Structure formats: structure tokens, C-alpha cells
Amino acid sequence: MSEKFNIDGDSVRALADLLTETELTEIEYQVGEHRIRLVRAMMAAPVTHYLPSAAPAAAPASSSDTSPPSTPQGEPVPSPMVGTVYLAAEPGAAPYVKVGSMVKKGDTLLIIEAMKVMNPIRAPRDGKVIEICATDARPVEFGEPLLILE
Numbered sequence: 096m097s098e099k100f101n102i103d104g105d106s107v108r109a110l111a112d113l114l115t116e117t118e119l120t121e122i123e124y125q126v127g128e129h130r131i132r133l134v135r136a137m138m139a140a141p142v143t144h145y146l147p148s149a150a151p152a153a154a155p156a157s158s159s160d161t162s163p164p165s166t167p168q169g170e171p172v173p174s175p176m177v178g179t180v181y182l183a184a185e186p187g188a189a190p191y192v193k194v195g196s197m198v199k200k201g202d203t204l205l206i207i208e209a210m211k212v213m214n215p216i217r218a219p220r221d222g223k224v225i226e227i228c229a230t231d232a233r234p235v236e237f238g239e240p241l242l243i244l245e
């Protein structure tokens with residue numbers, strides 16, 4: 096006979112917190128024959144593929160300029176997953192953030208499409224966007240810097 100399985104509310108809450116913290120959409124935990132599966136409902140934006148407009152060419156460096164290029168100081172926001180980055184909700188829409196934007200912890204910075212699911216990437220803290228490292232509609236790898244917060 097199978098034993099009665101009591102659901103441990105603390106474990107379920109801990110798994111739900113882990114879903115939120117990692118921005119995963121699904122998690123499954125199993126001990127013996129007992130399994131708990133949590134799925135977070137996501138508002139999926141329509142999957143639209145588009146190419147960004149060509150970036151203007153950079154001006155050639157002056158031959159008298161001998162200073163090393165400056166690198167922005169700040170905290171990179173790494174990609175939590177492999178996928179395709181979208182800087183705006185849809186083609187032609189304003190981007191979620193621009194260089195110079197002030198963001199609050201939890202604000203959406205951009206979205207990453209992974210396996211046909213649009214995953215919002217949220218600001219880990221309050222700050223100012225000083226560089227956007229990701230290119231719209233281009234793939235990113237796990238851990239790759241998406242943008243830099245001051």
C-alpha cells in the first residue's frame with residue numbers, strides 16, 4: 096500500500112522562491128516516489144523575429160589619441176540563460192532601457208526568448224544603465240554580460 100504523502104508547505108514556498116530568484120518557469124523536485132512540480136505562469140509575448148537596424152559606423156580614431164579606451168566601471172548584469180535578446184517588447188516599440196536610464200530593482204531591462212518563452216530579465220538592484228552589451232535580436236550565452244549598471 097502506498098503511504099499518505101503530506102505536502103510540506105515550507106518546501107513548496109522555498110521552491111517557488113527559487114523559481115522567482117532564478118527566473119525559471121518550471122521546477123521539479125522528487126524524493127523517492129513523491130514528486131512536486133511547480134510551473135510559473137508567464138505572460139508570453141508573441142514570438143516575433145526581426146533584425147535590428149544597422150548601427151552607424153564608428154568614427155575612425157585620431158592618430159594623435161594615445162590614451163587607452165575607457166571601460167565603463169559598474170556591475171554587469173549577466174544572462175541567466177541561453178537565448179535570443181530583445182531590447183523592446185515588439186519591433187518598433189521603445190526599448191525597455193537606454194544608456195542613462197535609471198532603473199529600480201525588479202524593473203524589466205530586456206527579455207530573452209528561450210524555447211519559445213519570453214523571459215523578462217529584471218534589474219538586480221537600483222542603478223543607472225551605463226552600457227548595453229547585448230545586441231537586439233541576437234543570441235546570448237549563459238553568463239554573458241547583458242548590460243552594465245552603475
